[in-house]
Amino acid sequence: NSKVIQTPRYLVKGQGQKAKMRCIPEKGHPVVFWYQQNKNNEFKFLINFQNQEVLQQIDMTEKRFSAECPSNSPCSLEIQSSEAGDSALYLCASSLWTGVSNERLFFGHGTKLSVL
Amino acid sequence: AQRVTQVQPTGSSQWGEEVTLDCSYETSEYFYRIFWYRQLFSGEMVFLIYQPSFDTQNQRSGRYSVVFQKSFKSISLVISASQPEDSGTYFCALSEPPSNYNVLYFGSGTKLTVEP
Numbered sequence: 001n002s003k004v005i006q007t008p009r010y011l012v013k014g015q016g017q018k019a020k021m022r023c024i025p026e027k028g029h030p031v032v033f034w035y036q037q038n039k040n041n042e043f044k045f046l047i048n049f050q051n052q053e054v055l056q057q058i059d060m061t062e063k064r065f066s067a068e069c070p071s072n073s074p075c076s077l078e079i080q081s082s083e084a085g086d087s088a089l090y091l092c093a094s095s096l097w098t099g100v101s102n103e104r105l106f107f108g109h110g111t112k113l114s115v116l
Numbered sequence: 117a118q119r120v121t122q123v124q125p126t127g128s129s130q131w132g133e134e135v136t137l138d139c140s141y142e143t144s145e146y147f148y149r150i151f152w153y154r155q156l157f158s159g160e161m162v163f164l165i166y167q168p169s170f171d172t173q174n175q176r177s178g179r180y181s182v183v184f185q186k187s188f189k190s191i192s193l194v195i196s197a198s199q200p201e202d203s204g205t206y207f208c209a210l211s212e213p214p215s216n217y218n219v220l221y222f223g224s225g226t227k228l229t230v231e232p
Contacts, residue, residue: 002160035220104163107161
């Protein structure tokens, strides 16, 4: 069973509504990633954090998406104004990344967002 | 542009057969890694095996092994003695640390069905 916990498993929103999902990384993992997987199995990297600091994020993330990883609280990804094209599986992953190593990502079950 | 290509959208085998899933990728980095993940029906991505670019030896892990053809930028996942529980979607992913903070570029996956 995955040790990366994502909630909720399913999220249904209307267009224009906020959509928020949470992720608890595996214990001791300082690095957290968010990916979007659409129905065609196309993955899009959204953002990653090391502890509370953003490492990288794509342009889309900067505009309608916001994310944070506060200390001692779950990480979260929020879509400010959902669009139909945001319907996807949102995967959270964590790792022990130390720069150059054989680090692998540990994934959660994902949050399936449906925007009606 | 697609960085990772999996040209087989689906595959099938009978219980006990060896299965080969193909993947090709594009990179200009000297150091990179190729990961293989299986996505369960729950959405969770499960790590199977990885191949570092600097290692000319094909990696093995249990029933999983890879055939790494670095000069052709291709890599195949080989599953020996396939079982119905191996059914799922298999993703190949490219990582180019440390330049991109361990972000994974995924292929579009191969959905494998293993018949009992």
